[in-house]
Amino acid sequence: MGVFSSVLLAIVTLVSLVYFYLRQKHAFWKNRGFPCKPNPKLLTGHLDPAVHGAYVNQELYHYTKARGERFIGISFFFMPLVVICDLELIKTILVKDFAVFHDRGMYNNPQADPLSGNLFSLDGQEWRTLRQKLTPTFTSGRMKQMFGTMLQVADRLREVLGAADQKTSFSAGREMKAVLARFTTDVIGTCAFGIECNSLADPDSEFLRYGNKVFQHKLSTMLKFIFIMMYMETAKRLGIKGTDDDVEAFFMKLVRETVEYREKHNVQRNDFLNLLLEIKNKGALSEPGHDGATGDGGSVTGTEHGMTMNELAAQVFIFFLAGFETSSTTMNFCLYELAKNPDIQERLREEINGAIEANGGQLTYDVAMNIAYLDQVINETLRKYPPLESVNRCPVRDYTIRGTTHVIPRGVLVQVPIYAIHHDPEYYPEPERFDPDRFTEEAVKARVPYTFLPFGEGPRICIGNRFGLMQVKVGLITMLRDFRFHPSNQTPDRITFDKNIAILSPSMGNYLHIEKL
Template sequence: MGFVLDSLILELFLIVVSLIALLYYYLSRNEDYWKSRGVPFIQPTTFFGNLKDVVLMRTSEPEQLGRLYFQLAGHSFGGIFQSVTPVLLLRDPELIKTVLVKDFDHFHDRGIPLNEKRNPLGAHLITLEGSRWKTLRSKLTPAFTSGKLKNMFQFVVECARDMTVHLEEKVPDDGGQLEIKEIFAKYTTNVIGSCGFGLRLNSFEDPHSKFRRMGRQFFEPTYWKFLRRWIVMYVPVVQKLKISAFSHEMTSFFMGIVKEMIGYRESNCVTRSDFLQLLIELKNRGRVDEDLPFSNENVITPDGTVQDTNKRDHGLKLTDSLLTAQCFMFFMAGFETSSTTMSFCVYELAINPQVQDRLLREVDETLLKAKGEPTYQDISTMDYLDSVIKETLRKYPVVHTLMRVCTRPYTLPGTNLRLEAGTKMVVPLFGLHYDPRYHPDPYRFDPERFSGEGSRPVIPAYTYLPFGDGPRNCI
């Protein structure tokens, strides 16, 4: 009996050791990936790659990628590891231009995992790939022209007035303190609700509205939420599991409200100059206003097949689910990014009173000329405001990392490095935007670096990329 028990324990021990050995092999098998290719790289830690401090919440991902950017100083590119995934970090502006623009047909995807059946809200322009992305992009681009945005300006003004009333009521007579990011979050929630969904939310009167709660739920940082998304992104084997990036409540909410709004407008012949109306037009007519001019650009599939997106829609059926995903993208990309940028902007204005005074003078002059009712055109002529926002986005880029994936074998120009299909690349903006070679005194808030006045050097191309660049830039 004792012999059998000892044998069983030994077998269990060997099984456990074997499983640990297999796990270690899987987690460490790529650690020589860049070394074997002669690429300068930063030595990873097993499982964590070069993002250990990020996973342990000691620092943020953009800050860590910025540090890795500077650790590779002297090189045009270098190898890093996001968990077990080898990633090429790009540093040279000319190389960045090559990937984003010149040879875009090799790098047209972002490489973000997508399971449409499990995550229907994820099937939007940010994640779609290949011909499906290109077809949808060409159809949605006319919805974001200056003319279309001008038609929505009245809704933005209405939301701004609500915020003004709220601030007048809440600001204490003695100055006091306000949590400005929360105020801006309510404001952008109102704007997105109005311009995107045709809803009059007024989050200032109802701070616990479903829209506001969904925004908090998606963007509120929690460790387990971050860890789940991080593993899904960077551990390939986990991507095959049925892990949803969105809660069931959030999926049901957006799918339900968009379907309800589309049904109401179509059955009651209601129209409104907002994003949802443009999507309804796209669904029913196949286009928004006039289609884009014929394009010679092709998309190359992973198997090397050339697809011409001008001939057909490549199986892109504009279902209510797909349209809902675009509405969700509008919400996701416009809510947190705008409120965060506004928060950082007023922070910099508070600690740089000379910038605040100059901007205030421009605001007062514009309001005086417009008799207190500035138009879209009036705002577009405010050059110093434009410079202040640009400098805010340089120091605090909300899209902190540009991601691309090589879709077919490619040799980097001027090197012998042959990239395999599926190789991931990143451009860390917290490195590029803080590189003193391109942005002197990078930690100083200096809007005039964008004014082009006097002897100030022109910012080199592809060193300031808050919205990306090339065909896959922010729409």
């Protein structure tokens, strides 16, 4: 046999082995008699790389309900995954059986990848311990302390939009997605790091550049992600990092230098970093209004455990990421809908102005957080455009689904399709119509529970949702008090999502005409 024939035979043999290996992977659910969707693609399973995951899960959701099933097994690339469509089962997984489903199944390897050791990604007791320490940082009292700082950034947003009003034509409009990303970058930079990012003044700021980089997935990043999710333990043993080296270097250096400066000069600020420093040095936060002193002058002793610099940096990192893109896209989607629905915009503006006037013309934390129609508008935005289209949980042991004999094996991802539920006409008639009245007090009470999950649910609900909502409210109040927003000739009839970004983000800019009031 010649060399060419030998090489050809080797290639054919290898391809055949890979083919049968993948086919066996895709038969995971069928071999177990588990309800599953047939005909997975060889390399991508039931995913469609050409569209956003929200649309894929929506199709799976409707397919499952049409079959009368409560759940379905699919192939995520060639990894088994369960999509849950039944609301009672969702409640069971997120709340009732949380002891089994307390992990997200996210990759974390703090030894090799320090920034992965954050609250969002950690599992088990590590997550539980950290959650207990961080929960007091997001109380309403702590949020009030940051409110004034947020208003200062909002004043700069007002100036930027005022300048935009003079420069843009009615037809062309101003691109709002980028402006709002700059606003949230400055808010997070100030409230998390105590640093002036100046993104509103400088669109090329380092903060904004590195924040955007985390959410922009190149092909190489996606391939690494697939490998990590498929072979998580192997990835940990190999020391593979989910965070790019330059992103890690930027945030680690920033946090280290800021912490060293504050501790050297005893700097105290009403921001997230200051609260983390208290946890780092004392093991826990003191109650607001108390000095939190311990018997030895505030050092960590006994059973208390503070934070290492790497642990602290990881929490600041996830705080920045969680508040940066999700809040800016929520405001962006909201402005898009308000521009398309001028009657809703006018009513909201009247409600905002009325609430502030009733408080002597002062915008305070309590005023901002208690404008009922603003809550309705934001909730309808979060219904139609939830920041995360789904949430994952991962059982720590084999789990038999209640009322069935079907078993979800330990370590297999379970997915709750939030976007699909939010767009189910059974719960929200005409789901593509923007209608804040879906969230009146009466409408909410009448609706089936677990049909509105923008922040997840249960003990692992988003810990920073109060901060995120405050940021969105301050931004919207600031803009709507001084400006009216209209569609431009570049405003799409319907928003499509960028398939390369995990969270819901528009695939094109949001060009709106800004009218100064």
